[in-house]
Amino acid sequence: xxxxxxxxxxxxxxxxxxxxxxxxxxxxxxxxxxxxxxxxxxxxxxxxxxxxxxxxxxxxxxxxxxxxxxxxxxxxxxxxxxxxxxxxxxxxxxxxxxxxxxxxxxxxxxxxxxxxxxxxxxxxxxxxxxxxxxxxxxxxxxxxxxxxxxxxxxxxxxxxxxx
Numbered sequence: 128x129x130x131x132x133x134x135x136x137x138x139x140x141x142x143x144x145x146x147x148x149x150x151x152x153x154x155x156x157x158x159x160x161x162x163x164x165x166x167x168x169x170x171x172x173x174x175x176x177x178x179x180x181x182x183x184x185x186x187x188x189x190x191x192x193x194x195x196x197x198x199x200x201x202x203x204x205x206x207x208x209x210x211x212x213x214x215x216x217x218x219x220x221x222x223x224x225x226x227x228x229x230x231x232x233x234x235x236x237x238x239x240x241x242x243x244x245x246x247x248x249x250x251x252x253x254x255x256x257x258x259x260x261x262x263x264x265x266x267x268x269x270x271x272x273x274x275x276x277x278x279x280x281x282x283x284x285x286x287x288x289x290x
Contacts, residue, residue, distance in 0.1 A: 130225035184209035242270035
């Protein structure tokens with residue numbers, strides 16, 4: 128049994144935690160054969176419907192924003208469609224693991240978020256500002272917008288605001 132998070136493509140539907148027991152459960156969650164998208168910096172993996180684009184499934188904006196936050200090369204080049212199932216990275220045997228607990232806390236228990244930016248001139252430090260957001264995806268949107276408009280930004284992340 129693996130603890131996972133399902134991010135529905137319909138933004139009116141909340142994302143939620145669920146348990147998946149096997150490949151069949153994962154395929155059922157995404158509505159078909161699975162494709163793996165590595166979310167290395169988060170210690171997580173997305174499973175999505177491998178044929179989602181062929182089937183013209185709607186864009187999953189929230190899953191896409193998470194992916195774009197982590198991988199700038201994907202921004203505006205590709206999107207995630209359909210349902211997205213997030214689990215932990217595979218273990219040494221290649222088996223899926225639970226979604227990381229710190230990620231569960233960030234998405235489900237955090238009350239306030241902030242965006243932080245790493246610039247090319249200081250690759251060892253993230254800097255933020257006083258701007259705070261109630262929603263994780265609101266903060267991700269802001270971070271991505273700033274990254275596009277500020278050429279000095281190398282990486283961005285969204286973390287819990289500890290005010």
